[in-house]
Amino acid sequence: MKKNFSKVGAVAATMMLAITANAKFTTESVPGEFVVKLKPGMMRMTTQALSTQLNGFVTQKISGQDIVVVKKAVFQTNDSAIKSLNENPMVEIAEPNYIYKISKTPTDPMYSQTWGLGNIGQADPKNQVGVAGVDINAEKAWEIQTGTREKIVAIIDTGIDYTHPDLAENMWVNEAEKNGQPGVDDDGNGVVDDIYGYNAITGTGNMKDDQGHGSHCAGTIGARANNGIGVAGVNWNVRMMGVKFLDAGGSGSLADAIKAIDYATKMGANVMSNSWGGGGFSQTLLDAIKRSNDAGAVFIAAAGNEYNNNDNSPTYPSTYQVDNVISVAAIDNRGAKADFSNYGKKTVHLGAPGVNVMSTTGGKYASFSGTSMATPHVAGVAALLWANEPNLTAAEIKARLVATTRPLASMKGKTRTGGMVDAYGALTNTQAPPDANDPSNWATVAMNVASESPYKSNTNQTFEVSVPGAKEFALYFDKFNVESGYDFVTIYDAAGNKVQQLTGANDESFSMTITGESARIVFTSDKSVEKTGWSIVKAAYR
Incomplete structure (x- = not known):
């Protein structure tokens, strides 16, 4: 829903699905053509001799790289051709002659x-x-x-x-x-x-x-x-x-x-x-x-x-x-x-x-x-x-x-x-690798920074935190419960740039990544509805 629309989550029956690579998708290549890197010294052979030895037709030579382009009968499958070429004692690497295209990024002005x-x-x-x-x-x-x-x-x-x-x-x-x-x-x-x-x-x-x-x-x-x-x-x-x-x-x-x-x-x-x-x-x-x-x-x-x-x-x-x-x-x-x-x-x-x-x-x-x-x-x-x-x-x-x-x-x-x-x-039908920027995979150091619980109205507090030697770090809130849209925890890096502003409920979560080894946390609340506040128990760093 658009923000400010009235409310609108789903427990659906658990379904398992095997993840297999490249379902319904095959990489496009020139039919019957293969790029073959030969072992040292093989390029001295004539084109005709190479064609005979590779059981195909050498259509191109890439000088200085020991690479040739081999054309085989189109009725032979790519897998079969690649297998036979890679088993040839003259061949170091054999690959399909892949086709590359201009990226399909839309041209729309916005x-x-x-x-x-x-x-x-x-x-x-x-x-x-x-x-x-x-x-x-x-x-x-x-x-x-x-x-x-x-x-x-x-x-x-x-x-x-x-x-x-x-x-x-x-x-x-x-x-x-x-x-x-x-x-x-x-x-x-x-x-x-x-x-x-x-x-x-x-x-x-x-x-x-x-x-x-x-x-x-x-x-x-x-x-x-x-x-x-x-x-x-x-x-x-x-x-x-x-x-x-x-x-x-x-x-x-x-x-x-x-x-x-x-x-x-x-x-x-x-x-x-x-x-x-x-x-x-x-x-x-x-x-x-x-x-x-x-x-x-x-x-x-x-x-x-x-x-x-x-x-x-x-x-x-x-x-x-x-x-x-x-x-x-x-x-x-x-x-x-x-x-x-x-x-x-x-x-x-x-x-x-x-x-x-x-x-x-x-x-x-x-x-x-x-x-x-x-x-x-x-x-x-x-x-x-x-x-x-x-x-x-x-x-x-x-x-x-x-x-x-x-x-x-x-x-x-x-x-x-x-x-x-x-x-x-x-x-x-493939799954992406783990998020390299997930702080839960980094080293951690204990930290003890917290608001009062419950906190007072009209709070305006500043906290300084540091992780000596860190290039970047993230703060872990084990508890976070402030009045949504009215009370805020704002994090600034050492240069004074705003990293993130948090409000509402955010238990058991990391902050956005903070560049450097220190940060300033500013906690502000309005004059009504004091909740249980927040606490930081550790920082993850790298």
């Missing part, structure tokens, strides 16, 4: 502002400098798949601006209604003129976004790429169904939420993106999500923006225990958990970019923050994976996304996977 898709350390739209590589690994995934119009993503939200030039070409279209008679329910589904989706508030087909939130989510999932304007989505080709049940103020009723989910289910949505939540447990809403599960859809939901541990205080719909639910936390462009983001070691599955995310809104573009913005990143990857492997079931899609997350220190202990969604990992 693409560099979408750090969640490609992060090279640039500043986000609010000028926070990022950490290179903290993104969903979309650019590598696009070398394999850029999406298909065979799959439908329902954005259950405030609607979609289906006339937006970056969204129009990727809208789902109900052909029966588009080609039918105006004012007539041509397809007999109970809704008149539902050409691009459904408005559950009015019961009509007019789902035009009057708030901007739903269009923002749509742009992350499927803004058209390489069209000379704006941004690009996770999917360059997709069909997005607008299902509106939230009004211009960002609010909607339980009854309309049920109608919205049921419409998406009935009309064949494969992926449902849900950046909303609130209320208490509802059996009727749970039943609607179960119906979507029975229909074979994936239901992706925002974990919420209340600084909340969803394990202890469930938020809905993301905490419903249905097999197709995936709950999403938010991270920023440095890999930190967003301070507002809900979390849960048992109930939230993974993280995704959700701070200062640039995307489409009503006829224009804007930067929003929230688990609402993280959710469509995951929905987009689900659609991309389904485009690449259309025969997967919803259960297999969820299992793949969960099994192939990229480890991230800020998500460790805060989500079930301890990582963030990884598009390339999902498409290749």
Whole structure:
């Protein structure tokens, strides 16, 4: 959900998935050609003699490197040819003649502002400098798949601006209604003129976004790429169904939420993106999500923006225990958990970019923050994976996304996977290596720095900490509970640069990495609501 939207985590049935390298993906090479490095002295032979000895045709020689290009019969498999060449006593190394291409980075003029898709350390739209590589690994995934119009993503939200030039070409279209008679329910589904989706508030087909939130989510999932304007989505080709049940103020009723989910289910949505939540447990809403599960859809939901541990205080719909639910936390462009983001070691599955995310809104573009913005990143990857492997079931899609997350220190202990969604990992069914920047893998030194517990109102305290000899270090909070959004712990490095500001609940977690061997901690509180405070028990360093 967008920050300041009302609440919205998921314990789904545990599913195991074997991780195998390069599922549904083979590296492209020139058919029948192999690059062969010969042992010293072999290049003195004539081309004809080399061809005979290598059981092929030498088409090129790379002088000074003892390398030749060998052409073999195309009916021989690569594996067989490589095996026979490497067994030849003249050969040191034999490899396929791989094909390399220009990277499929979109040319859209605002693409560099979408750090969640490609992060090279640039500043986000609010000028926070990022950490290179903290993104969903979309650019590598696009070398394999850029999406298909065979799959439908329902954005259950405030609607979609289906006339937006970056969204129009990727809208789902109900052909029966588009080609039918105006004012007539041509397809007999109970809704008149539902050409691009459904408005559950009015019961009509007019789902035009009057708030901007739903269009923002749509742009992350499927803004058209390489069209000379704006941004690009996770999917360059997709069909997005607008299902509106939230009004211009960002609010909607339980009854309309049920109608919205049921419409998406009935009309064949494969992926449902849900950046909303609130209320208490509802059996009727749970039943609607179960119906979507029975229909074979994936239901992706925002974990919420209340600084909340969803394990202890469930938020809905993301905490419903249905097999197709995936709950999403938010991270920023440095890999930190967003301070507002809900979390849960048992109930939230993974993280995704959700701070200062640039995307489409009503006829224009804007930067929003929230688990609402993280959710469509995951929905987009689900659609991309389904485009690449259309025969997967919803259960297999969820299992793949969960099994192939990229480890991230800020998500460790805060989500079930301890990582963030990884598009390339999902498409290749491979798991990324451990996070090299995870302080839990570094050396540690004991530390004892803490606030009063409970702390006093109007606190303004400064603490100095140091780890002599460290090049960088991180502080470990075993306890952290201050009033969300009003009381803050701010960490500065020795040069006075702000490293991180913490608020809310952050037990058992490391701070962001601090450069150097010393830091200053400033704790401030307002005049009301004193909580139990915080304590630092160790520092990790390298």
